[in-house]
Amino acid sequence: MITVSVPTQEVADALGHPGPDARVIVWDPAVEDVPPAERERVTIACLAHYTGGRTVYGRLADCPDLKVIQIPSAGFEHAVPFVPPGVSLANARGVHDTRVAEMALLLALASQRRLPQFLEAQRRGEWAPDFDAPSLADTRVLVVGYGSIGEAIGARLRACEAHVEGVARTARLAPDGTLVHAASDLLSLLPHHDIVIVVTPHTEDTDRLVDARFLAAMKDDALLINVGRGKVVDTAALVAELESGRLRAALDVTDPEPLPAGHPLWTAPRCIVVPHVAGVERLTDRRYTGLVHRQIEARRHGDDPVNFVMMGAFPA
Structure with a gap:
C-alpha cells in the first residue's frame, strides 16, 4: 500500500481517491511528529510551502519506509542538506x-x-x-x-x-x-x-x-x-x-x-x-495535484520519482 501524506485536508480533498493500492493521510511535519500509527507506512511525503529545515526533515527521517519527499517548489537548494539517507527528493518543476x-x-x-x-x-x-x-x-x-x-x-x-x-x-x-x-x-x-x-x-x-x-x-x-x-x-x-x-x-x-x-x-x-509571490502555486490546484498523482503512479510501477533531483546520502 502506498501511503501519501499531504499537509492539509484541503489538499487531500483536492487529490481525491488515489486508487485501490494507495491512500492519502493528512500530516504536516512542520507542525507535528508523524502519527505513531503511520510511522512505518508513509511512502511519499508532500510538504507545504515555506517549510523545511532540520526539524521538519528530522521528522521525515523517522519514517523508515519513506521513499520520496515531494517539495512544492522548483528550487531545491534549501532542502539538499537535510534529505534523509536513501530517500529521493523531488521538486515541483513545471508546476509553477x-x-x-x-x-x-x-x-x-x-x-x-x-x-x-x-x-x-x-x-x-x-x-x-x-x-x-x-x-x-x-x-x-x-x-x-x-x-x-x-x-x-x-x-x-x-x-x-x-x-x-x-x-x-x-x-x-x-x-x-x-x-x-x-x-x-x-x-x-x-x-x-x-x-x-x-x-x-x-x-x-x-x-x-x-x-x-x-x-x-x-x-x-x-x-x-x-x-x-x-x-x-x-x-x-x-x-x-x-x-x-x-x-x-x-x-x-x-x-x-x-x-x-x-x-x-x-x-x-x-x-x-513585489514580495516573492510569482511562483507560489496553490497545492489544491490541478497542476500540483496532477504532479502528486504522477508521483503515485511512478511509485506504483517502480519507476524513478517524477522530477527526481537527488537522493539523500548515507554517511561515509
Missing part, C-alpha cells in the same frame, strides 16, 4: 511555470507602460498622461535561465510581439524555436537587449551573477526583471545603477528577503518590488 511567466509579463508591461506612475497620479487625483511610455512590442528580451519557466515566459512575450532569446549553460535551439546562447556569451549579449529577465536558481555558479559588471553591460534605460532568486543579483550594485537613473528594475525576489523597512530598494527610482 505559468504563474511565474504571468508575473514576468506583468512586471514587464507595468514597467514599460509606466503603470506605477499612473497609479501614483490616481492616488493624488491627478490626470497625468504620459504618451512616451515604450511598448513591449518590438523590444528585444533576453531570458537568463531558459528552461521550462523560460519557455513559458517566452511564449507570453512573443504574444506581445517581443523578440526573445535565451541564455543557458550551453548554446542550443530550444524546442519552441528560441535561440539559446551559452552562458559564456552573456556579457556580450546584454548591450543588445532592452529587457533582461533572470529566472535562474541560486547556485555557486549564479551567486551574484548580476553584478556591477553585468549591470554596466546593459544598455541605458534597460529593464532588469528578477523572478528567480534574490541572491543572483548583487543588491548594492543594482541600487547604485537605479539611483543613477540609468537602469530600471522589477523584482519579485530580493536579497535580503523579506526586504526590511527602510531598505533603499523600496524607494529606488523606477523600481517595482
Whole structure:
C-alpha cells in the first residue's frame, strides 16, 4: 500500500481517491511528529510551502519506509542538506511555470507602460498622461535561465510581439524555436537587449551573477526583471545603477528577503518590488495535484520519482 501524506485536508480533498493500492493521510511535519500509527507506512511525503529545515526533515527521517519527499517548489537548494539517507527528493518543476511567466509579463508591461506612475497620479487625483511610455512590442528580451519557466515566459512575450532569446549553460535551439546562447556569451549579449529577465536558481555558479559588471553591460534605460532568486543579483550594485537613473528594475525576489523597512530598494527610482509571490502555486490546484498523482503512479510501477533531483546520502 502506498501511503501519501499531504499537509492539509484541503489538499487531500483536492487529490481525491488515489486508487485501490494507495491512500492519502493528512500530516504536516512542520507542525507535528508523524502519527505513531503511520510511522512505518508513509511512502511519499508532500510538504507545504515555506517549510523545511532540520526539524521538519528530522521528522521525515523517522519514517523508515519513506521513499520520496515531494517539495512544492522548483528550487531545491534549501532542502539538499537535510534529505534523509536513501530517500529521493523531488521538486515541483513545471508546476509553477505559468504563474511565474504571468508575473514576468506583468512586471514587464507595468514597467514599460509606466503603470506605477499612473497609479501614483490616481492616488493624488491627478490626470497625468504620459504618451512616451515604450511598448513591449518590438523590444528585444533576453531570458537568463531558459528552461521550462523560460519557455513559458517566452511564449507570453512573443504574444506581445517581443523578440526573445535565451541564455543557458550551453548554446542550443530550444524546442519552441528560441535561440539559446551559452552562458559564456552573456556579457556580450546584454548591450543588445532592452529587457533582461533572470529566472535562474541560486547556485555557486549564479551567486551574484548580476553584478556591477553585468549591470554596466546593459544598455541605458534597460529593464532588469528578477523572478528567480534574490541572491543572483548583487543588491548594492543594482541600487547604485537605479539611483543613477540609468537602469530600471522589477523584482519579485530580493536579497535580503523579506526586504526590511527602510531598505533603499523600496524607494529606488523606477523600481517595482513585489514580495516573492510569482511562483507560489496553490497545492489544491490541478497542476500540483496532477504532479502528486504522477508521483503515485511512478511509485506504483517502480519507476524513478517524477522530477527526481537527488537522493539523500548515507554517511561515509
